[in-house]
Amino acid sequence: MHDPQLTEAIGVYFLDMDTAVEEEVHPNEDGSFTIFINSRLNCEKQMLAYQHALRHIMDDDFSKSCADDIEKAM
Secondary structure (H helix, E strand, O other): OOOHHHOOOEEEEEEOOOOOOOEEEEEOOOOOEEEEEEOOOOHHHHHHHHHHHHHHHHOOHHHOOOHHHHHHHO
16 A cells, blocks of 8 residues: 555544553454544644554554564654
């Protein structure tokens, strides 16, 4: 996926989540992705969370094995 911002293969939803969680990204069986963004965050932090999630998608992080190493690299 070259530019996931320009595709309908990503659904974005705002959920009331624990404040320790800013966003979650889930790969779907059909190759699309679902991004959940914490609705408790202010607008600026929601945008940063969205950009963070997009980076995981663009870097194909879901095919990698160690989540801790992925987060350290970001």
